[in-house]
Amino acid sequence: MLVLKPISPYRLSNLLRRLKDPNLALQLFQNPNPQIQSSEPQKRFRYSLLSYDIIITKLGRAKMFDQMEQILRQLNKESRFVPNEIIFCNVISFYGRACLPDRALKLFDEMPFFRVLRTVKSYNSVMDSLSKCGEFEKMMQFYANFRKKVTPDVCTYNILINAWCKRGCLDDAWKVFDEMRWNGVRPNAVTFGTLVHGFCANFKLDEALKLKEDMIRVYGIKPNASLYASLMKELSRAGELSLAFRLREEMERNRIELDARVYSTLISANFKAGRKEEAFRILEEMKVSGCKPDTVTYNAVIHGFCVEKDFEAANEMLNQMVEEGCKPDIITYNIIIGGLCKEGKWVEANDLFEDLPRRGCKPDVLSYRTIFDGFCGCRRFKEAALILDEMVFKGYAPSAASAHKLVGELSQEDNEELLWKVLTSLGKANLVVANIWDLVILKACHRHMLSNVCELADNLIVL
DNA sequence: CTAGGGTTAG
Numbered sequence: 001m002l003v004l005k006p007i008s009p010y011r012l013s014n015l016l017r018r019l020k021d022p023n024l025a026l027q028l029f030q031n032p033n034p035q036i037q038s039s040e041p042q043k044r045f046r047y048s049l050l051s052y053d054i055i056i057t058k059l060g061r062a063k064m065f066d067q068m069e070q071i072l073r074q075l076n077k078e079s080r081f082v083p084n085e086i087i088f089c090n091v092i093s094f095y096g097r098a099c100l101p102d103r104a105l106k107l108f109d110e111m112p113f114f115r116v117l118r119t120v121k122s123y124n125s126v127m128d129s130l131s132k133c134g135e136f137e138k139m140m141q142f143y144a145n146f147r148k149k150v151t152p153d154v155c156t157y158n159i160l161i162n163a164w165c166k167r168g169c170l171d172d173a174w175k176v177f178d179e180m181r182w183n184g185v186r187p188n189a190v191t192f193g194t195l196v197h198g199f200c201a202n203f204k205l206d207e208a209l210k211l212k213e214d215m216i217r218v219y220g221i222k223p224n225a226s227l228y229a230s231l232m233k234e235l236s237r238a239g240e241l242s243l244a245f246r247l248r249e250e251m252e253r254n255r256i257e258l259d260a261r262v263y264s265t266l267i268s269a270n271f272k273a274g275r276k277e278e279a280f281r282i283l284e285e286m287k288v289s290g291c292k293p294d295t296v297t298y299n300a301v302i303h304g305f306c307v308e309k310d311f312e313a314a315n316e317m318l319n320q321m322v323e324e325g326c327k328p329d330i331i332t333y334n335i336i337i338g339g340l341c342k343e344g345k346w347v348e349a350n351d352l353f354e355d356l357p358r359r360g361c362k363p364d365v366l367s368y369r370t371i372f373d374g375f376c377g378c379r380r381f382k383e384a385a386l387i388l389d390e391m392v393f394k395g396y397a398p399s400a401a402s403a404h405k406l407v408g409e410l411s412q413e414d415n416e417e418l419l420w421k422v423l424t425s426l427g428k429a430n431l432v433v434a435n436i437w438d439l440v441i442l443k444a445c446h447r448h449m450l451s452n453v454c455e456l457a458d459n460l461i462v463l
Numbered sequence: 464c465t466a467g468g469g470t471t472a473g
Contacts, residue, residue, distance in 0.1 A: 057464070089465050097464090124465040158466040165467095193467040200468095226468035233469065261469035268470065299470040306471095334471050366472055373472085399473070 007032045009048040016054045022062035029055045029071070049081050056087055060094035065103070068094075075114070082115050089125040096129025101138065104129040120150045124159060131163040139163060154180070158190050165198025173198055187219065193227040200234035208234065222254070229261045236269030244269060258289070264297045271304030279304060295321070299332050306339025311348075314339065330361045334370055341374025349374050350383070365396040372398050376406050381413070385421050392429040403431050 007015070012032050019025040032045055052075045059068035068091065075083055088111055095104035108126050111118050123146045130139035143160065146152075157180040164173035173195060180187060192215040199208035208231060215221045228251055235244040248266065251258060263286040270279035283301060286293060293301075298321040305314035314336055318328060333356060340349035353371045356363050368391035375384035384406060388398060398406075403426055410419040426432050 060464080086465080091464095093464055119465095121465045126465090128466065153465095155466045162467065188466095190467045195467090197468060224468090229468045231468095259469090264469040266469095294469095296470045301470095303470065329470090331471050336471095338471065370472070401473080 009046050009051060012045075013048055013051045013054060016051055016058070019058075022058045022064055025055060025058050026064070026067055046080070047078070049083065052078075052083065053087055057090055060091055063094070063098055065094070065098070065100070072114075085111075085116055085119060085121055088114070088116055089121050092122065092125040092129050096125070096132045099133045101130050101133040101135050104133075105142075118150075120153050120156065123150055124153070124155045127156065127159045131159060131166075136163060136167065152180075152183070152185070154185050154188055154191065157185060157187075158194055161191065161198070162194045165194065165201065168202055170198055170202060170204070187221070189215075189221055189224050189227070192219075192221060193224065193230070196223075196227050197230040200230045203234075203238075205231075205234055205238060205240075222256070225251070225256055225259045225262050228256065229259075229265050232262065232265045232269065236265070236272065241269055241273050258286075258291065260286075260291055260294050260297055263291060263293070264300050267297060268300040268303070271300065271307065276304060276308065293321075293324075293326070295326055295329050295332065298326060298328070299335060302332060303335045303339075306335055306342075309339070309343055311336070311340065311343075311345075328359070328361070330356075330364050330367060333359070333361055334364075334366050337367065337374070338370045341370060341377060344378055346374050346378040346380055346383070365391075368394070368396045369398055369402065373402050376402060376409070379409070381406065381410060381415065381418055385418050385425070388422060389425045392425045397429050397431055400431070 012028070015028060016025050019028065029047075029051065052071065056068055056071055056075075059065075059071065072091070075087075088107065091107055092104045095101070095107065104126055108118070108122060111122060123142075126142060127139055127146075130136075130142060143152075143156075157176055160176045161173045164170070164176060177187065177191070177195065180191075192211060196208045196211055199205070199211065212223050212227065212231065215223060228247055232244040232247055235241070235247070244266070248258070248262075251262070263282060266282050267279045267286075270276070270282065279301070283293065283297070286297070298317060302314045302317050305311070305317060318332065318336070321328060321332075333352060337349045337352055340346070340352070349371060353363065353367065356367065368387065372384055372387050372391065375381070375387060388406075391398065397403075406422060407419065407426070410422060423432060
């Protein structure tokens with residue numbers, strides 16, 4: 001039998017780093033030397049802080065929060081070292097991304113019990129998590145308290161500016177900008193990138209372009225690729241593709257390297273403008289320049305093909321991206337499913353939809369809405385009713401317009417059994433709103449079935 | 464991954 005040398009703490013970190021599967025990594029972490037377990041009682045393994053960092057980050061990325069917390073508790077028992085703050089910042093971010101604001105706040109509160117000093121970084125992490133979870137009021141409340149304890153830094157202000165921009169309150173975003181300067185904090189490229197993006201997202205191109213000029217002229221800060229990507233996206237949406245290209249030239253003049261996001265923006269913009277050849281040229285150029293197309297880039301290309309109804313090419317791209325080590329995500333599949341539905345290819349769309357779990361993708365709310373709308377559009381009402389029931393069961397809801405449309409169609413078709421089924425599903429999701437009632441009551445009146453409606457009303461109210 | 468950007472749908 002092969003006798004392995006016991007794993008050293010240092011080697012454990014290296015192995016953990018290389019293991020892609022978080023479950024395997026966790027197993028290895030919990031039992032680094034299984035082969036010597038039987039012979040003699042194992043000495044307590046001297047984990048390094050680095051190995052804790054790696055396993056916690058891995059578990060957090062995989063959203064394995066209970067296991068992650070367990071490791072945190074184990075870390076807390078270590079007396080040889082004090083965990084660093086950044087691990088906690090990361091965990092708070094994981095909770096933010098998973099929309100678990102209460103867990104983020106709880107961990108923040110517990111940090112002193114881990115003997116970790118909370119600096120402005122942890123405060124910022126909480127602010128950002130609350131903002132990401134849409135807890136704007138809580139975030140402002142937290143901010144009001146936190147100013148009594150630590151001094152906000154540029155990152156704090158950037159988080160605040162971003163939060164205001166997301167609500168469309170650009171004036172308030174500006175106020176934060178003024179406030180930060182008043183407090184002697186210098187804005188950086190991220191600050192301007194955030195503001196420019198806010199302006200673009202709110203269709204204020206002129207202000208966005210002016211801000212790009214001012215940041216150079218007044219503040220002496222060079223715009224970066226992300227800022228350009230925001231501008232290019234909005235320019236092409238507004239039909240100003242040539243201006244977007246001028247910005248690209250400006251980037252090259254100023255030696256600002258184009259990254260995957262800029263390329264994806266340009267590729268998508270060209271497809272949308274019907275310039276397929278140019279889009280391909282840019283994709284080739286991207287590869288030649290050494291910038292690897294990522295999932296988003298491929299999604300843009302696949303979307304282009306789907307709009308062109310070239311599903312063969314779309315599928316080829318799908319294979320190509322996998323070959324190049326680029327994992328298709330749920331957006332990739334939603335694009336293809338949506339494209340197939342639009343062309344009436346509901347069988348193929350459904351096949352792909354049902355294949356999602358096997359392909360390692362969890363259908364999201366948009367997947368369900370897409371396939372549901374697809375079935376409705378192809379007048380496959382039975383399939384639509386089935387998928388509606390499934391999506392409601394999973395806690396997703398169709399768009400109000402689609403729900404209304406389906407009820408309308410079924411009312412007209414005199415398909416009472418299916419109508420009943422659909423209304424029951426909609427009732428479970430609390431989606432039987434006024435205009436749907438109108439349709440049902442209208443139909444019942446026509447058919448002298450008011451007693452049925454009363455019964456339905458009772459059922460729905462009970463639900 | 465303490466902060467900002469690019470891809471789907473409406």
